[in-house]
Amino acid sequence: MKTKHINLLGSCFFIIFLALFSFAALQQNEMPNAIYYLFFLIVSLICIASFKLYKDVTEEVHDLKNHIHIMLGVIIGGVLTFVLNVEFKLGAAMAAGLVGILGAYLPQFIRLPKAKDYAVPVYCGAFVGMSSTLVLSNIWLVLLASSLAALLFVVVKNVYLGVGGRLGVVAFMGVTLSTAIWTFFGGIIK
């Protein structure tokens, strides 16, 4: 696939999941009317901004060989955060912060090649690991979610750079897709 198609795919994924999230939020019953309309306003503003931003994507070449360390970073970040959060009971925010700091400083400290590339994917993985045990019940499910997030991270790599929360959306995609897969195959096995 060409880079252009991957970029298009990435931004489609991004917008679909944003829309899913916003419209699922609208389904809540106890929401006052004013807030309901405010949400519609916000969603339409998001549409305007995302169409405008799609025009200035960078056309960097996708090569899977160069992205393996990035994907490993996402997976390691996810599993590590989940372990810190659940086994050591640090709490989601603190575990993610700790893993983010580790991801930013440790690769430079032990002089890994391309040390600066690890900070962002590890922090993205950390968001996957912030999930509670009600959603991702065991470590294998976390592994699945963070691997999916790693794949999607490479797909979405070039679109919406510098929009805050982009990593969070990638993590959210990984988590929702993996829970969907889990419930689907769980139903078949039963």
Next chain:
Amino acid sequence: VNSIIIVLVSILASTATYFVAHDLKQGPVKASAILSFLVALVFLLLFHNTAMNYLITTIPLVFIGASFIGMSSKAHLKNLAYAAFAGLLFGFIFLYTTDLFKGYGGGLGTEASMSVLATLGIEYLIVAIIKKLNKK
């Protein structure tokens, strides 16, 4: 009172992260991670004996979520005022969506990017209106 405190915390978090990331030139990941780690640590140390109530468990989460806004690049959110506005929006979005995706990793990040994109949308709209007015 709880909701006002949450909105204030989210404004504070987004502006503080933006300040550390761009004005102190630490880079977005370090800024967000260090600040939210410190806040979570302070809350853990101060309140580990008291009974868990809503604010104590929620403020670290609001802080880390709003700090994602501060991770935006300078090309998108041009100065602190934009970050503060996005933080305000994040506070509202957080108050009305938390129950639904509770415990889904990345839900906070999605809320943050909703607020950033909405802020950008307002900016683009205003720019477009001003251009049209100037043409007339």
